[in-house]
Amino acid sequence: MTKLNLSRRTVVGGLAATGVAMTTGPGAAQGAPVRVGELNSYSRMAAFAVPYRNAMQLAQDEINRAGGLAGLGGRPLEIVFRDDGSTPGDAVRVAEELVTRENVSFIAGAFLSNVGLALADFANQRKVLYLATEPLTDTLTMGSGNRFTFRVRANTYMQTKMLVDAAKGKGIKRWAIVAPNYEYGQSAAANFKKLMGAAVPGFEVVGEQFPALGRVDAGATVGALLQTKPDGIFNVLFGADLPAFVREGNTRGLFEGRTVVSLLTGEPEYILPLGEETPEGWITTGYPWEQIETNGHKAFVEAYRARFNDTPRLGSLLGYVVGYMIRDLFNKAKSTETEALIAALKGLKSDTVAGPVVMREIDQQSTLGAWVGETTLKGKLGTMKNWRYEDGANHMFPEAEVRAARRV
Template sequence: MPAIKSERFVWEDSMVTSQRSWPVDRRTVLKTSAAIAAVQFSSPFIIKARGDTPVRIGLVDPLTGVYAAIAQGEVVGAKLATEEINKKGGILGRPVELLIEDSANDVGTGVQKTRKLIERDQVSFIVGDVNSGIAIAMAQVTSEKKVLHIVSGGHTDPITGANCSWNVFRVCNSTTMDANAIATTLMEKFGKKWYFLTPDYAYGHSVQAGFEKLLKAAGGTSSGALVPLGTADYSAYLIQAKAFGPQVLINVMGGGDQVSSLKQFVQFGLDKQMAVGGTLFELESIRAVPDGARVGWWTMEWWWDQPGVPHVAEFNASIKKITGAAATARNWFGYASVQTLALIANQEKTLDAPKLAHALSGFKLPPEVALQPGAPSYRAGDHELMSTVFVGEAHPPQGDPDNMFTVKNPVPGEKAAGPAEDTGCKIQWPA
């Protein structure tokens, strides 16, 4: 089967048409209506910019594999941002072209696609990846090539910590932010004996390390298992968890892996013997499990129901018009990433990466892009976006079919992140 090619939005004069060139093999068939909606956009539409070479943004995400659903969520948000930006005149008066590549949840593929976008397709910016290990590897390429890079959905601490780079900024939280926001709640509500179900790669290791640091400081104990990505049968790991007898099962699995593990957690009756919770239980995953598995205390990094917060309802309505369902944090990640690039380039009137990176250090998102309390900014010390962490409880639908999470404690980003100097980030700027 031929490889997936990039999806391009091509502008001709003042009109835009969507030309998709995705040879699709059986692995790339999208399996949910939300995922299908992710690649459908109305066109053509009028843009104000015309007659100039497009500004190209490359998006690399795992459109196939266990993280496909959340990656498709980012694609939806990125496309919505591209449409809005072009309706307002584009970047520097030029139309924006979004090129989308599938990293296939593979580091080598992610690096290859990133190099292709920069060297062959001449993109000015890179966004991605959901997979933290791929995001780190992509950042090595973008740093080498001096291309501004927004990590939309890879959470592992080193991205804005020990491995930070002058050209890399992150929209989603660090794992430290998520762990700090919820650890005390889990200990106070359920106890200090935990068992970790952790994906065996950069993100999982980072989350578990953050949690263990806080748990040990509070006098707690833990055990756990490192689980390969794509595991289908969790029985051996859940038997080990039951034998340990924890008060809380910390489920760090993501995407399809989290869906499978939580289904089996409930099928085995472990929800009657221990609490469950952790950092991310994303709306895409909550939708994919039965009511019985919609349980536990978790963090959300953005939530669609924020009464009184400006522009949230409008954004949610725009996403719902596209997908038929409420907006997710992943929709916002993709949206905020692309909007950030347009905002800073139009403000500085340049595409020069070092100049834009300096300007982004300390840059505050406007309310129509922030879509949350306060005015989150990209912290100068580590380039991490100081966004709110929404701590709360998952539950079966209440009223609205997507009302499956109740925010109990919004934690300001600065409080969750801790000092920038503690991250290990030492940014070296190019000469």
């Protein structure tokens, strides 16, 4: 995978890297660039964030070659990339620099949920638009929601509901939960208990493990889960924690004869490192990029592979979707002013390579969905089988719950 070496003060503008896209071709964009600040965990979470950045640059360059932002007279789009340091304090400092020194129209991005919450608070205080792209915590658009913060990716509740809907028919009652001990993991566990409890009579949680993010003690965790003798396991571990957990679980027979429901495991960022250790038949959300043939997805894959000599990750898909949503936002708003952008984002409709996406007004959460299927090994690489795309619109918080949480 392409590696990105950035200090947190380094600006990596797509135009600097591919300036010819701005000046060549009869339909090339012209005029002063419209700048958007994008901050993300490019160092700590490079497996996701670097492909995300790559695809966002790809979208930016395609937009500019096609004539730029039509709603702003064909001005080019320029995305200014910064590392957020993977901490709330660093992220807020970088966001302030983007707004005050780089004169961006709005900020976007973040990976970790706690960082996203800090940026949402910053946006609310500074009265600047924040388009949260990856943070999954529900509270971002629920209890801590504010009028300046919108989210693109399906939140924790939505993805957990997709998995519960896929697994509830098995009728399994005794479950154990393993999740990273921070906002995302805790939220996913709470959602699973709520949704599975409502779907399966007699549901109970017989054990829970919450290891620190990035520091799982796989032996102790697997041992503790084995002692609870569950019939099903809900796994929320990802990143470097996942291979260690899978390897130990395979060795000690944790997954044998048990149903495993797993958030994110089917994403290439996390399933590819598993290699031949990929478990068979876990019910998961993911991204079977090589099997999707709808909504112009194949053309996106071909363009991405040609540009970066690599296969896309889920981060790549998200970055590409976000790039074109930004184009649609400016074209609809016909302005770079915050209030005009907020008004345009509410109800914004975008045709994406994942399918149509709408920004729901009541909670400012998009309907971008996810692929749900089962893990499987193809050759020596993990992938997904029996998958289907779940439209996020069918799995969102009920509007009554949104009104109560946001007090609207």
